[in-house]
Amino acid sequence: MGLELPPVVPPVASYVPAVRTGSLVYTSGQLPMVDGKLPLVGKVGAEVTAEQAQDLARTCALNAIAAIDALVGIDSIVKVVKVVGFVASAPGFTGQPGVINGASNLLGDVFGDAGVHARSAVGVAELPLNAPVEVELIVEVA
Numbered sequence: 001m002g003l004e005l006p007p008v009v010p011p012v013a014s015y016v017p018a019v020r021t022g023s024l025v026y027t028s029g030q031l032p033m034v035d036g037k038l039p040l041v042g043k044v045g046a047e048v049t050a051e052q053a054q055d056l057a058r059t060c061a062l063n064a065i066a067a068i069d070a071l072v073g074i075d076s077i078v079k080v081v082k083v084v085g086f087v088a089s090a091p092g093f094t095g096q097p098g099v100i101n102g103a104s105n106l107l108g109d110v111f112g113d114a115g116v117h118a119r120s121a122v123g124v125a126e127l128p129l130n131a132p133v134e135v136e137l138i139v140e141v142a
Contacts, residue, residue, distance in 0.1 A: 001109060005066040005074070009033045014126060017067035019075050025072060025141050029086065029134040030063040032056035032125070041130040045093030048132040057085060057102030060135035065110070068139060076141040080117040087135040089123035096121040103135045 008017050009030065018027045032038060039117040044053040061083075068077065085100030086094075107115035127134050 003062065003068055003110070006034070006063060007102060008066050008070045009036075009063050018064075018071045019045045020023055020131075021142050023078075023142075024081070025068050025137075025139050026138045027064040027067050029084075029136045030060045030067065031129065031131040031134055032059040033063060034059060038131055040132060042091040042132060043088050043093070044099060044132050045090035045095070050093075050095045050099055053099040053132050054102035055086065056131075056133045057100050058106045060085075060133055061106045062131050062138070063102035064068060064135060064137045066110065068141075070135070072141050077111065078114060078142050079140040080111055080115045081139060082138040083087055083117050083119040084136045085119070085121045086124050086127060087121065088103065088130070088132050090124070093123065096123045099133060101137070102133075107137075 002071050017140050018025055042048050048141040087099045
């Protein structure tokens with residue numbers, strides 16, 4: 001697919017990028033950081049288009065996969081269980097599910113049937129560092 005896992009994004013506060021309990025790995029919310037910075041900031045539906053935000057959600061998912069890989073190895077992933085996506089939304093913007101499709105579609109492309117998951121897509125007023133999107137994953141591992 002031509003994808004390369006990025007380095008794990010260092011935490012911006014007091015947490016770790018991912019934690020395992022039993023057969024599940026939970027990632028912390030991943031921002032769409034690229035080379036240590038956000039490529040776009042602002043609200044989706046105002047400063048950021050839905051299409052741009054969908055690409056950013058894809059980056060968030062890739063960053064989450066990198067966090068899982070660093071903890072247990074990508075080959076340990078058996079199933080993507082749940083995706084939670086947060087979209088910093090301008091007033092009146094209701095396209096959160098379409099934005100988070102960027103993450104969901106990437107997971108399906110990478111993991112096939114094992115990438116099919118439950119999901120929440122939530123509109124919020126603000127995200128850390130003025131990020132437009134944040135994504136967290138729960139995966140089952142071997």
